[in-house]
Amino acid sequence: MAKKTSPFKRVTLLDVARASGFSTSSVSIVLNDAPLSRYVALKTKDHIRKTAQEMGYHPDAFARSLRRRRSDTIGVLVFDISDPFCISLLRGIEHTLYPTAYLPIIIDADNRRDQFERYLEMLIERRVEGLVVVANWLFADIDPLSKVANSVIPTVVVGRDLTQNSIQSVVVNNEEGGYAAMQHLYALGHRQIAVLRGPEEMNDSTRRWEGIQRFAAEVGLQLEPRLTSQLLSAMDPNSSFDGGVRLTNGFIETGLKFSAILAFDDYTALGVMRALWKAGRRVPEDCSVIGFDDIPLAGITTPGITTIRQPMMDMGKLATRLVLEAMESPKDGPVGSNLLHTMPPELVERDSTQRVPAKGRRAAVR
Amino acid sequence: MAKKTSPFKRVTLLDVARASGFSTSSVSIVLNDAPLSRYVALKTKDHIRKTAQEMGYHPDAFARSLRRRRSDTIGVLVFDISDPFCISLLRGIEHTLYPTAYLPIIIDADNRRDQFERYLEMLIERRVEGLVVVANWLFADIDPLSKVANSVIPTVVVGRDLTQNSIQSVVVNNEEGGYAAMQHLYALGHRQIAVLRGPEEMNDSTRRWEGIQRFAAEVGLQLEPRLTSQLLSAMDPNSSFDGGVRLTNGFIETGLKFSAILAFDDYTALGVMRALWKAGRRVPEDCSVIGFDDIPLAGITTPGITTIRQPMMDMGKLATRLVLEAMESPKDGPVGSNLLHTMPPELVERDSTQRVPAKGRRAAVR
DNA sequence: TTGTATGCGTTATCAC
DNA sequence: GTGATAACGCATACAA
Numbered sequence: 001m002a003k004k005t006s007p008f009k010r011v012t013l014l015d016v017a018r019a020s021g022f023s024t025s026s027v028s029i030v031l032n033d034a035p036l037s038r039y040v041a042l043k044t045k046d047h048i049r050k051t052a053q054e055m056g057y058h059p060d061a062f063a064r065s066l067r068r069r070r071s072d073t074i075g076v077l078v079f080d081i082s083d084p085f086c087i088s089l090l091r092g093i094e095h096t097l098y099p100t101a102y103l104p105i106i107i108d109a110d111n112r113r114d115q116f117e118r119y120l121e122m123l124i125e126r127r128v129e130g131l132v133v134v135a136n137w138l139f140a141d142i143d144p145l146s147k148v149a150n151s152v153i154p155t156v157v158v159g160r161d162l163t164q165n166s167i168q169s170v171v172v173n174n175e176e177g178g179y180a181a182m183q184h185l186y187a188l189g190h191r192q193i194a195v196l197r198g199p200e201e202m203n204d205s206t207r208r209w210e211g212i213q214r215f216a217a218e219v220g221l222q223l224e225p226r227l228t229s230q231l232l233s234a235m236d237p238n239s240s241f242d243g244g245v246r247l248t249n250g251f252i253e254t255g256l257k258f259s260a261i262l263a264f265d266d267y268t269a270l271g272v273m274r275a276l277w278k279a280g281r282r283v284p285e286d287c288s289v290i291g292f293d294d295i296p297l298a299g300i301t302t303p304g305i306t307t308i309r310q311p312m313m314d315m316g317k318l319a320t321r322l323v324l325e326a327m328e329s330p331k332d333g334p335v336g337s338n339l340l341h342t343m344p345p346e347l348v349e350r351d352s353t354q355r356v357p358a359k360g361r362r363a364a365v366r
Numbered sequence: 367m368a369k370k371t372s373p374f375k376r377v378t379l380l381d382v383a384r385a386s387g388f389s390t391s392s393v394s395i396v397l398n399d400a401p402l403s404r405y406v407a408l409k410t411k412d413h414i415r416k417t418a419q420e421m422g423y424h425p426d427a428f429a430r431s432l433r434r435r436r437s438d439t440i441g442v443l444v445f446d447i448s449d450p451f452c453i454s455l456l457r458g459i460e461h462t463l464y465p466t467a468y469l470p471i472i473i474d475a476d477n478r479r480d481q482f483e484r485y486l487e488m489l490i491e492r493r494v495e496g497l498v499v500v501a502n503w504l505f506a507d508i509d510p511l512s513k514v515a516n517s518v519i520p521t522v523v524v525g526r527d528l529t530q531n532s533i534q535s536v537v538v539n540n541e542e543g544g545y546a547a548m549q550h551l552y553a554l555g556h557r558q559i560a561v562l563r564g565p566e567e568m569n570d571s572t573r574r575w576e577g578i579q580r581f582a583a584e585v586g587l588q589l590e591p592r593l594t595s596q597l598l599s600a601m602d603p604n605s606s607f608d609g610g611v612r613l614t615n616g617f618i619e620t621g622l623k624f625s626a627i628l629a630f631d632d633y634t635a636l637g638v639m640r641a642l643w644k645a646g647r648r649v650p651e652d653c654s655v656i657g658f659d660d661i662p663l664a665g666i667t668t669p670g671i672t673t674i675r676q677p678m679m680d681m682g683k684l685a686t687r688l689v690l691e692a693m694e695s696p697k698d699g700p701v702g703s704n705l706l707h708t709m710p711p712e713l714v715e716r717d718s719t720q721r722v723p724a725k726g727r728r729a730a731v732r
Numbered sequence: 733t734t735g736t737a738t739g740c741g742t743t744a745t746c747a748c
Numbered sequence: 749g750t751g752a753t754a755a756c757g758c759a760t761a762c763a764a
Contacts, residue, residue: 010493012757012758013757014757022735023736024735024758024759025734025735025760029760036760039733040733060432060491060493061428061492062428062429062492063432063759065740065758066757067739067740067757067759067760081453082454084450084663091448091474091476094476098481103485106472107470107472108457108460108472119469125426126469127426127428241666270666270667271666273668274666274668274670277668300607300633300636301668303643304640378740388751389752391744391751392750394744395744395750398743400743402744402749405749406750410750425742426741428740428742429740429741429742431756432740432742432755432756432757433741433744433755434742434756733764734764735763735764736764737760737762737763738762739758739759739760740759745752745753746754747753
């Protein structure tokens, strides 16, 4: 039978105390294995534990937190959870948080600014002791974050470089990644390479482009400007699929020859592959494609996508560790210099790239 | 300068009261727009609001909840967040929760039983007022849920039928879905259809199989037993990719002819496509493939996967609405009969299926 | 070893 | 119109 019940009219410490015949303090001490419980008679302990168990006692987190002045909670604010990019990140975060007493509260801003702000507010009111922000994509401006977070709550952003707002950031080394992607294609013999850059205002995109150019310069490769275009800025990571399709069609329409396309990310690469397919060009036989990120599905499409991997799990773990550390040392954050944490990217070779020229129509089935 | 500070030594109501020169009661009343605030002088209100603002006052959710006896919180317990299946579900949940005052607390059990139990416990201690469980996959046994949840916290499971544990459940009509998939293939002229069933202990799998058989019976189609196999049970939804590859190879090895494969879900379909590709058979020209779920990536692979769509967004919305309703009416749950809520599946035609026989080597580029 | 008393920050009930 | 004050459930310093 439902009790007359507001949302929680549960059994309290007092109830357990009365039922067991001991005082609330004893019960509290025992149930928490507090230092003083060393002096409590074993029989008493057992008795208390048992009755608590039987009555279905669950300590009230609110009362406890109020009293202890800590929430045992870490906020995980995700800009857009539908981006597969962030799932592994979440896993990394969870993994390093699980052995801890902290409960991660994951919430998703659904790529909307108002929602982001509101939830941030709510997290603050819930007194999260630390904050991991998964900022894969999103609007450029994140004032609310820099304002609030940096002052009181240890905060680390992963996926974007927000050190300018003096927020600790964990990102992949995009420059290196761009370099590696280019290097891979070049090593396979590709010389006519189309490049599909990310949106202009994304820092990631710029850095990758720098890496691409650096490699090109080093080997004296000319990048054909008509085979270089840029995604429109967009709120939605998934939109880069459409962008990939569209811009690839543009490349094809130039009539210029190209044997490989370097795509901004895996989504874009997927779009590229679609467009190529529609145009009757096969991947990788007629054109190699390389992506970036290594989102989970990159490995299970056909052909599998060669890509530059971001160590997302590790990035999540690192970010979490940083938050945990910051929480322990109440100094005002780490010294200004090393706010940026850069992780190495890694080339993952799959089936979407191959050596050029490949003459036989259908590549050998392996 | 960091205050000497435990995690939160923030400005309290009392601080605001002192600073503004009013009592805590007045401040509280004003800041909450409580009924009584009607009688507070406008000037006072403004003053209070302003000082609160200036001091950066944020009410302490713990104290408030303790006092109000409600948490304004809904738990969203996800079995495995890495399953793309659940992302849209989450979106649906968020959408119907956002206009509400409730904060969704999403947590991921990472497909681990102990983690599931522990987090469930934590959610209870945090006095969530309702619980949405996203049970895409996972271990068969979920005692902890039925024990705890049903008694006190309004709970709805989405993605699995747990009505046997007398928990409200929202699921897609799997039987109908299986039927529709088969019907689609049949309508395209396929008669030699391989079926790749889901793991035995999954109810979903059984229901879909029933639908498949029902259609086959209706049109008098014989299903070749050697072209029917079943995925091994597995904890990991992603593993069905490997299963798809393996079992498809099995089909090929039989030497039997088949012009289409009906896969248990989209992941499996991806595996099927990979295996077919490796064997030199093209999709859809040489073999059609149909999946189930319509996970986001089904639309952006090449070819796009024809599939049976689960209306996940709507399922999430419905589940949330049900929880909200149950929270409002403290009767002990809805009448036993209508615990199960079934949503209609929907055929989504893309490029992985086509009419048989298709003779020309490469299908017309559209 | 165990019990009593106090306060964490809010809200709500009263009195002024 | 506004201000004291008593809970909410728990943990702890202090008494016993």
